[in-house]
Amino acid sequence: AQTVTQSQPEMSVQEAETVTLSCTYDTSENNYYLFWYKQPPSRQMILVIRQEAYKQQNATENRFSVNFQKAAKSFSLKISDSQLGDTAMYFCAFMKQTGANNLFFGTGTRLTVIP
Amino acid sequence: GAVVSQHPSWVICKSGTSVKIECRSLDFQATTMFWYRQFPKQSLMLMATSNEGSKATYEQGVEKDKFLINHASLTLSTLTVTSAHPEDSSFYICSAEKLVGKSYNEQFFGPGTRLTVL
Numbered sequence: 224a225q226t227v228t229q230s231q232p233e234m235s236v237q238e239a240e241t242v243t244l245s246c247t248y249d250t251s252e253n254n255y256y257l258f259w260y261k262q263p264p265s266r267q268m269i270l271v272i273r274q275e276a277y278k279q280q281n282a283t284e285n286r287f288s289v290n291f292q293k294a295a296k297s298f299s300l301k302i303s304d305s306q307l308g309d310t311a312m313y314f315c316a317f318m319k320q321t322g323a324n325n326l327f328f329g330t331g332t333r334l335t336v337i338p
Numbered sequence: 339g340a341v342v343s344q345h346p347s348w349v350i351c352k353s354g355t356s357v358k359i360e361c362r363s364l365d366f367q368a369t370t371m372f373w374y375r376q377f378p379k380q381s382l383m384l385m386a387t388s389n390e391g392s393k394a395t396y397e398q399g400v401e402k403d404k405f406l407i408n409h410a411s412l413t414l415s416t417l418t419v420t421s422a423h424p425e426d427s428s429f430y431i432c433s434a435e436k437l438v439g440k441s442y443n444e445q446f447f448g449p450g451t452r453l454t455v456l
Contacts, residue, residue, distance in 0.1 A: 238409065245438050256442070267431060268447035314381060322404075324435060328381045 224316050225250045229329035231335070236305045237337050243290075244300045244332045246315030252276075254320035259300045262331075263311040270315065274298065276320070302334075310336045339365050342434045344448035347421075351422055352456055359417045359451045361432030368410035368434035372445060373405075376429040416421040422455040 226249045236242035248257070259271040274282045274291050281289050286303045302309055315329040341364040351357050361371055369390050374382040386407050387395040394407035404426075406418040415434075419426055431454050433445040 266376075266431075266450045267432065270444070273444075311386055314343075323387070324445070325372070325387065326382075326433075326445060328383075330381045 224328045225252070225319070226330035227234065227317050227327050229315055231330050231332045232330070233333045233335070235335040235337055236302075238305055238307060240305055241301060241303045242305055242334065244302075244313050244315075245336065246298045246300070246329055248296050248315070248317050248329075250296070250317065250319075252319050256318045256320060257289075258318070258326070259287070259289070259298075260314045260316060260328075261309075261311045263308075265332050268314075272300065282326065290314040305336045307336050307338060310334060322325045340434075340436050340444075340446040341365055342432065342446045342448040344430075344432055344451050346451060347449060348452040348454075350456065353423050354421055356418055356420045356424055357453060358385045359419075359430055359432075359453075360414045361417070363413045363434040363436070363446070366434070366436050368436060369410060369412065370435040370443075371415040372400050372433045372435070373407060373415070373417050374431045374433070376431060376450075378386065378429075382431060385417075419453065422453070424455045427453055427455045432454075 228247045255276045261269045272284045276326045280321045288301045312331045314331045317327045340439045343362045345360045373385045385400045388409040390408045390409045396402045403431040409415040431450045432448045435443045
């Protein structure tokens, strides 16, 4: 079974500063995907970034980047130059590469960007 | 694009009645759709996987006779909450799977449906 753990229920960051959200996971799979999703107050789930486990290079998407440590089963999200629109719930998620494409979500981190 | 819609966006019903929620992939075909449930301030919990033309696969603890899923076409899956009770009040989110690139299936999420059972 796969489990995803987010140990930070809430975080805050000053506008324009950098913040890092933590995520750890447990799996016996060797090939899989990891994701960070954003859920703003509208409740619409938005994919922020995706990482393939077989890639050593950390994924980046503009102001968003990850620190993927496969051996440690750690997958943190760094948000640079935080903006007010980044205020949202952030969910870390896991998906196997083969077989059922179920997404396993962490419990989420509520991020507040302070003006 | 990959847009997924849900209808209705919110619904209030009386205890004992049934409610149908639709999930549509608007600009792509989806063999597989997923139904999630999200309680306030909690994460998304997968309820079932909906496969076009076959029976849905339910997660452990989800009553298949209470949460009826029908995936009648490649663009539509429906979730019917039968004999709804107040404890079924929740936010229901669907996602539709689309092949992106050569081998990766990404889930695109609908905007969710808020169900309140009185």
